[in-house]
Amino acid sequence: MNMTISHEDELLQSTVRSFIADVVIPHEEVTDTLGEVPEEIGREIEAKSKELGLYASNLPENVGGGGLNYTQSSLVEREFGRTSHALHSWIARPTELLMACAGDQIDTYLAPCVTGEKRELFALTEPEAGSDAMGMKTNARRDGDDWILNGSKHFISAPTMADFAIVFAVTGMDETPRGSRKRITAFLVDRDMPGVVFREGNKCVSNRGYKTYELIFEDVRLGPGQVLGEEGKGFDLAGQWLGMGRIWVGATCCGKAERMLELATDWAANRKQFGKPIGSFQATGFRLADMTIGLRTADLLVADAVRRADAGMMEDQDAAMVKVYCSEMLNKVADDTVQIFGGMGLMEELPIQRLWRDSRIERIWDGTSEIQRHIITRSILRPLGA
Ligand SMILES: Cc1cc2nc3c(=O)[nH]c(=O)nc-3n(C[C@H](O)[C@H](O)[C@H](O)COP(=O)(O)OP(=O)(O)OC[C@H]3O[C@@H](n4cnc5c(N)ncnc54)[C@H](O)[C@@H]3O)c2cc1C
Numbered sequence: 001m002n003m004t005i006s007h008e009d010e011l012l013q014s015t016v017r018s019f020i021a022d023v024v025i026p027h028e029e030v031t032d033t034l035g036e037v038p039e040e041i042g043r044e045i046e047a048k049s050k051e052l053g054l055y056a057s058n059l060p061e062n063v064g065g066g067g068l069n070y071t072q073s074s075l076v077e078r079e080f081g082r083t084s085h086a087l088h089s090w091i092a093r094p095t096e097l098l099m100a101c102a103g104d105q106i107d108t109y110l111a112p113c114v115t116g117e118k119r120e121l122f123a124l125t126e127p128e129a130g131s132d133a134m135g136m137k138t139n140a141r142r143d144g145d146d147w148i149l150n151g152s153k154h155f156i157s158a159p160t161m162a163d164f165a166i167v168f169a170v171t172g173m174d175e176t177p178r179g180s181r182k183r184i185t186a187f188l189v190d191r192d193m194p195g196v197v198f199r200e201g202n203k204c205v206s207n208r209g210y211k212t213y214e215l216i217f218e219d220v221r222l223g224p225g226q227v228l229g230e231e232g233k234g235f236d237l238a239g240q241w242l243g244m245g246r247i248w249v250g251a252t253c254c255g256k257a258e259r260m261l262e263l264a265t266d267w268a269a270n271r272k273q274f275g276k277p278i279g280s281f282q283a284t285g286f287r288l289a290d291m292t293i294g295l296r297t298a299d300l301l302v303a304d305a306v307r308r309a310d311a312g313m314m315e316d317q318d319a320a321m322v323k324v325y326c327s328e329m330l331n332k333v334a335d336d337t338v339q340i341f342g343g344m345g346l347m348e349e350l351p352i353q354r355l356w357r358d359s360r361i362e363r364i365w366d367g368t369s370e371i372q373r374h375i376i377t378r379s380i381l382r383p384l385g386a
Pocket residue numbers: 122123124125129130131132154155156157158204212361364365366367368369370371
């Protein structure tokens with residue numbers, strides 16, 4: 001690691017690294033080949049992660065979680081990043097949005113997600129509303145005290161079929177100084193409610209075996225107890241979680257880049273051409289040097305952002321910088337690793353091609369690089385009134 005961490009945090013990090021190496025990485029190849037995580041493997045990862053206290057480690061201890069602070073969570077996520085998301089996502093870290101559960105929602109949704117009896121989906125994206133989340137058409141209209149939900153979501157991802165989804169829907173229009181704006185509310189929607197369909201959707205070549213689902217809602221009746229947080233405050237809720245989610249993406253990118261750099265370094269030291277290790281050619285050596293600089297810089301950005309978050313001072317642009325820099329650094333490292341391996345880098349017999357494919361999603365999900373740059377640009381220009 002490229003930062004000073006306490007002895008306790010170092011122990012946490014090395015425990016997770018061994019867990020990933022011994023329990024998770026051995027299942028990468030079979031998962032990629034089958035295009036899914038066999039149920040028994042997923043359950044084994046889930047059970048062993050519970051024994052180690054890694055399950056729900058992101059949530060506070062007072063709700064049964066692991067109570068990790070943001071710095072510790074970033075170390076854990078970095079180690080998870082060394083392997084496929086299809087596998088490490090079996091170690092559930094329920095979305096912090098569930099901390100908004102109140103009354104009966106705590107026993108019905110939050111508590112079972114902490115113990116692993118239930119799993120949730122975060123359902124924002126729609127076929128016609130990706131980067132433009134405000135373009136969403138899914139809506140809920142009032143009917144007495146109830147809501148009637150209609151619409152659809154896609155690319156909603158999880159390691160396995162979930163029990164319920166946090167669904168974002170339009171519940172009206174607000175007048176703001178910048179014009180009228182859709183009013184967005186978050187709802188807790190069970191898979192077995194009448195009018196609800198959760199079904200497997202497109203298959204992604206990054207992290208093969210990590211599933212995406214389509215969600216369809218046809219006149220779904222939701223009682224007032226299904227609103228998560230306050231009506232009309234769905235984006236405020238999502239915003240709190242999306243920022244940290246982008247930092248976790250950054251941390252996982254560092255873990256994956258580190259693994260690729262180790263593989264590339266080993267290959268460069270041992271593969272010989274023209275009678276010499278290829279690492280002794282400046283073109284390869286400098287490539288390794290640049291990969292190392294990129295990784296060090298990315299680690300420092302993550303460390304800076306989590307310190308800000310732990311101090312309650314992190315802003316949207318901090319998370320955006322982490323997301324864009326770390327994911328682009330990873331993609332450069334992945335491409336350079338393939339180049340250093342030459343033809344073998346693209347052969348199914350080695351993990352390089354898989355890590356390269358797995359890296360590609362990081363520039364897209366949780367907001368594309370372009371959207372992150374919009375966020376950063378806005379933070380620069382808005383204070384000037386532009
Ligand atoms: C495997 C996977 C899992 C996912 N999991 C979830 C999930 O669990 N929950 C969820 O809600 N969503 C999920 N998503 C959705 C993900 O967040 C979106 O894919 C992402 O936000 C981009 O939306 P899009 O794919 O529709 O691309 P589009 O929005 O169609 O963008 C296409 C291209 O246009 C660019 N673009 C768009 N608008 C602008 C602009 N204003 N300026 C410059 N460039 C622009 C984009 O950057 C991109 O390069 C997942 C996606 C994938 C692939």
